[in-house]
Amino acid sequence: MLNKQGRQTDIVNLTELPQDSFATHSGNRGLEQDELLIYEIGDTERTGVDLEEVENFENRLGGITREDKIGLAGLSEPETMRHYTRLSRMNYAIDMGLYPLGSCTMKHNPRINEKVARLPGLADIHPLQPMSTVQGALEAMDKLAHWLKTLTGMPAIAMSPKAGAHGELCGLMAIRAALDKRGENRSIVLAPESAHGTNPATATLCGYKVKSIPATENGHVDLEALKEALGPDVAAIMLTNPNTCGLFERDVIEIADAVHDIGGYFYCDGANFNAIVGKVRPGDLGVDAMHINLHKTFSTPHGGGGPGAGPVVLSEALAPFAPVPYVVHSKQGFALVEHMEDGSDSFGRMTAFHGQMGMNIRALAFMMSHGSDGLARVAEDSVLNANYVMASLQDDMTVSYPGPCMHECLFDDRFLNGSGIATLDFAKAMIDEGYHPMTMYFPLVVHGAMLIEPTESESKQSLDQFIGSLRHLVAEAKAGNTELFSGAPYLAPLRRLDETLAARKPVLRWTKPE
Numbered sequence: 366m367l368n369k370q371g372r373q374t375d376i377v378n379l380t381e382l383p384q385d386s387f388a389t390h391s392g393n394r395g396l397e398q399d400e401l402l403i404y405e406i407g408d409t410e411r412t413g414v415d416l417e418e419v420e421n422f423e424n425r426l427g428g429i430t431r432e433d434k435i436g437l438a439g440l441s442e443p444e445t446m447r448h449y450t451r452l453s454r455m456n457y458a459i460d461m462g463l464y465p466l467g468s469c470t471m472k473h474n475p476r477i478n479e480k481v482a483r484l485p486g487l488a489d490i491h492p493l494q495p496m497s498t499v500q501g502a503l504e505a506m507d508k509l510a511h512w513l514k515t516l517t518g519m520p521a522i523a524m525s526p527k528a529g530a531h532g533e534l535c536g537l538m539a540i541r542a543a544l545d546k547r548g549e550n551r552s553i554v555l556a557p558e559s560a561h562g563t564n565p566a567t568a569t570l571c572g573y574k575v576k577s578i579p580a581t582e583n584g585h586v587d588l589e590a591l592k593e594a595l596g597p598d599v600a601a602i603m604l605t606n607p608n609t610c611g612l613f614e615r616d617v618i619e620i621a622d623a624v625h626d627i628g629g630y631f632y633c634d635g636a637n638f639n640a641i642v643g644k645v646r647p648g649d650l651g652v653d654a655m656h657i658n659l660h661k662t663f664s665t666p667h668g669g670g671g672p673g674a675g676p677v678v679l680s681e682a683l684a685p686f687a688p689v690p691y692v693v694h695s696k697q698g699f700a701l702v703e704h705m706e707d708g709s710d711s712f713g714r715m716t717a718f719h720g721q722m723g724m725n726i727r728a729l730a731f732m733m734s735h736g737s738d739g740l741a742r743v744a745e746d747s748v749l750n751a752n753y754v755m756a757s758l759q760d761d762m763t764v765s766y767p768g769p770c771m772h773e774c775l776f777d778d779r780f781l782n783g784s785g786i787a788t789l790d791f792a793k794a795m796i797d798e799g800y801h802p803m804t805m806y807f808p809l810v811v812h813g814a815m816l817i818e819p820t821e822s823e824s825k826q827s828l829d830q831f832i833g834s835l836r837h838l839v840a841e842a843k844a845g846n847t848e849l850f851s852g853a854p855y856l857a858p859l860r861r862l863d864e865t866l867a868a869r870k871p872v873l874r875w876t877k878p879e
């Protein structure tokens with residue numbers, strides 16, 4: 366029969382698939398190769414390298430040398446290649462298809478960025494090399510810092526934070542240092558209900574109590590409730606703009622003024638900068654500190670625990686409290702200030718070395734290849750794409766807040782009411798359609814949230830295909846085909862996993878079966 370795109374397919378109906386017929390001897394399903402753990406296929410004696418025994422060396426570990434073997438499994442080189450290639454094929458990736466995770470900005474990683482980051486003068490240097498030998502690398506850091514400050518309209522920047530959450534920590538530590546300097550011991554940080562989990566987590570880690578600000582019916586911060594919560598004990602507000610419902614907080618300047626009036630600081634969570642880059646400068650909105658997820662807005666790779674980078678721009682008020690190190694430029698060239706000078710207000714150092722160099726280079730390459738007009742197009746196209754998805758699906762799914770939206774669109778599970786299909790089941794069925802599910806159950810302000818962020822990377826053709834899949838699933842749900850959802854995913858290497866058990870009781874150590 367023909368599938369929805371008119372292509373020939375053998376699969377008639379997923380739920381009629383005889384699942385047992387997949388029980389091949391090898392565990393492989395055609396081109397989809399099964400793969401065992403490295404401990405099951407490798408052993409401690411096997412290795413892909415052949416090194417000579419070292420003779421006459423002096424042990425300087427002072428008696429703490431490991432006596433027993435470390436027990437790591439090894440493989441030969443061809444086995445290693447196969448092992449990781451097979452594993453990589455079980456993974457969903459931005460290079461395979463649309464990755465609709467809302468809030469995460471999973472966009473294409475341009476290959477020019479990869480090429481530049483691999484230039485030996487940038488890839489093969491060491492952070493402890495003499496500064497005179499890494500002038501180009503320092504200049505690249507300085508240039509990126511310059512453009513991040515220019516794009517945000519902020520006077521200062523800390524380049525070392527290694528993720529958005531790390532940037533939040535940096536921002537709040539700068540705020541705490543500023544308050545300490547004023548001799549004030551404020552104890553509360555305000556965060557809207559829709560905040561990303563890292564916001565309250567960061568505030569708590571910094572020793573603050575978090576007070577939650579409710580949202581209005583339209584998905585914005587409730588300005589009146591916010592003003593009521595403000596007082597002399599409030600250190601800061603952490604606000605995401607555009608917010609996690611995909612909406613621009615129109616009251617943002619009034620919010621900034623109100624927070625400043627009581628002597629507090631405005632931390633902006635900049636994870637959604639993708640929607641406004643080249644269009645709006647957060648510095649013009651009264652922001653005191655904002656992290657920029659280079660791995661979101663500036664396309665550096667992320668996911669699977671890979672490295673991100675979260676530089677933090679700072680206002681005039683917070684600039685003196687920025688952490689070391691930072692790059693300075695004089696007639697002698699570029700240099701890193703590694704240590705706090707006497708009398709410095711810097712809150713100290715957050716991390717070894719200077720930040721994620723490879724990410725810095727990729728982000729700079731992204732900026733330079735786009736230019737100012739291209740960066741503004743990033744924001745325009747990401748917003749256009751999200752609104753296209755929202756408008757296309759508004760009659761099928763339930764839109765949480767009336768549009769237009771910014772770079773992501775929020776649906777909730779009301780369209781599944783009475784169908785007997787849970788939000789989670791719907792997400793699992795998307796895997797059979799060949800898509801990573803959108804962000805599920807976040808933000809918490811609506812029931813059964815489904816947050817879709819297509820990003821500017823997607824063509825209309827790819828959006829139409831995605832929309833077609835979702836429409837198909839919605840139609841099946843409304844027609845009562847519950848089995849298509851309750852048993853999903855049918856086509857993934859593993860079906861339903863007990864995710865709660867895995868999170869609560871993770872098995873982190875492989876032990877040889879008896």
Ligand SMILES: *Cc1c(COP(=O)(O)O)cnc(C)c1O
Binds near residue numbers: 530605609658673
């Ligand atoms: C991604 C994200 C963060 C955290 O950033 P990481 O780089 O993952 O640490 C914080 N807030 C929002 C709104 C985000 O989307």
